Amino acid sequence: MSIGLIALLDDVAALAKMAAASLDDVAGQAARAGAKAAGVVIDDAAVTPRYVVGFAAERELPIVGRIAVGSLRNKLLFLLPGALALGALAPWAITPLLMLGGAYLCYEGTEKVYEALVPHQAHAQAASGAAGAGNDRALEDRRVASAIKTDFILSAEIMAITLAAVPEGGFWTKATVLAVVAIGITVAVYGGVALIVKADDAGVAMARSTAPAALGSLIRGFGRALVKGMPAFLKLLAVVGTAAMIWVGGGILVHGLETYGMPWLGHAIHDAGAWANGTWASGALTPAGGLVAWLVTAAGSGLVGLVVGGLLIPVTSYLLVPAWKGVSQLRMKAA
Numbered sequence: 001m002s003i004g005l006i007a008l009l010d011d012v013a014a015l016a017k018m019a020a021a022s023l024d025d026v027a028g029q030a031a032r033a034g035a036k037a038a039g040v041v042i043d044d045a046a047v048t049p050r051y052v053v054g055f056a057a058e059r060e061l062p063i064v065g066r067i068a069v070g071s072l073r074n075k076l077l078f079l080l081p082g083a084l085a086l087g088a089l090a091p092w093a094i095t096p097l098l099m100l101g102g103a104y105l106c107y108e109g110t111e112k113v114y115e116a117l118v119p120h121q122a123h124a125q126a127a128s129g130a131a132g133a134g135n136d137r138a139l140e141d142r143r144v145a146s147a148i149k150t151d152f153i154l155s156a157e158i159m160a161i162t163l164a165a166v167p168e169g170g171f172w173t174k175a176t177v178l179a180v181v182a183i184g185i186t187v188a189v190y191g192g193v194a195l196i197v198k199a200d201d202a203g204v205a206m207a208r209s210t211a212p213a214a215l216g217s218l219i220r221g222f223g224r225a226l227v228k229g230m231p232a233f234l235k236l237l238a239v240v241g242t243a244a245m246i247w248v249g250g251g252i253l254v255h256g257l258e259t260y261g262m263p264w265l266g267h268a269i270h271d272a273g274a275w276a277n278g279t280w281a282s283g284a285l286t287p288a289g290g291l292v293a294w295l296v297t298a299a300g301s302g303l304v305g306l307v308v309g310g311l312l313i314p315v316t317s318y319l320l321v322p323a324w325k326g327v328s329q330l331r332m333k334a335a
Contacts, residue, residue, distance in 0.1 A: 048193045049234060051147040055140065060197045063144060068190035070148035071155060075182035079152075079159045084175055087163055094164055095259050101157040102252030103308060107316060109245030110309025158185060161252075196234070203227035247298050250305025269300035 048067060052060045086093060162181045166174050206223025209216055258266045277293035 048147060048151075048189070049196050049237075051143045052197050057201060059140065061194055063140060064190055064194050064197060066144045067147045067151065068186060070144070071151045071190065072183070072186045074148065074152045075155050075159065075186065076179065079156055080175070080178045080182060083159045083163045083178055084171065087174060088171070094160065095256050098157075098160050098164055098252050099256040101153075101160055102249040102256065102305075103312060104153065105157065105245045105249030106253070106305040106309035107249075107312040108309075109242050109249060110306055111313060112242045113246075113306070114310075114313060155182075158182075196230075196237075200227050200230045203230070243302065246305035246309065247302040248305075250301035250303070250308065251298075253308060254301055254304055265304065269297055269304075272300055273297035 048064070051067065052063050055063060086097070159178060159182065162178055163174070166177050203223045203226030206219050207227060209219040209223065211219055254266045254269060257263070273293040273296045276296040277290060
């Protein structure tokens with residue numbers, strides 16, 4: 001009996017080790033996949049705060065919470081099963097869909113750059129329509145719905161990147177990795193957004209601190225700096241998000257071309273990074289060689305993203321948008 005018990009305990013220990021190893025593997029894969037989706041995540045965090053601009057302070061966190069719930073629902077109920085079905089039934093479609101999403105990221109990022117340099121009518125009207133937001137519930141519902149739609153596109157790209165980053169494995173391993181990434185990224189993005197949108201309120205509260213002596217002076221000074229610095233931080237976050245969209249989108253397209261037997265562009269970008277690394281490594285700044293190589297590689301992918309996005313702007317403006325309007329008008333007439 002004791003031998004049987006010892007054997008059972010050995011089996012339990014072996015299963016526990018296997019489970020622990022599996023969890024470690026899932027955590028590692030989720031971390032790697034999340035890192036590859038970082039550019040989209042940054043843009044998601046950069047885009048969302050604008051949806052709460054103009055509302056009363058007490059509505060900011062509830063709005064962020066509603067968007068977060070919608071984002072999680074998109075990922076877990078729609079995108080995760082869709083990604084698993086795609087991986088099981090049509091794995092050949094993952095790369096084309098990734099490239100399609102990458103092209104969309106290039107377009108969106110380049111459109112933002114173009115809008116900043118040459119403001120045009122469509123965005124001016126959108127901006128004027130967004131102005132004057134108040135405490136109206138219908139307006140809040142429209143903002144939340146718009147944010148969730150935008151998040152759906154970004155979330156779809158995140159899930160596709162995650163699926164492509166997960167090596168061959170079992171169904172449940174892939175499902176768990178996708179779920180971990182979905183939940184982790186949603187918590188990280190919208191937790192960060194909540195901190196961002198309430199940072200100025202926290203700064204005001206600290207600036208009014210009545211703490212005595214040096215501590216109070218330090219708290220009040222930090223609060224004033226926080227209030228003054230948040231607008232600049234939000235602008236910087238928007239710039240970083242735009243750059244990340246273009247860089248990630250360009251990188252996805254470059255890797256997709258390599259998959260389809262056109263590696264010359266990826267090799268050229270890689271060789272430029274390697275040249276930059278070797279140049280720096282031959283001097284006194286050897287530790288910076290890897291960083292310089294990464295910056296050069298990211299710049300190469302970003303340049304590809306800008307070119308592709310620039311080509312897509314007229315295609316979208318003069319072909320896709322009019323076609324979509326025509327289809328919408330036909331549907332309205334039919335209804």
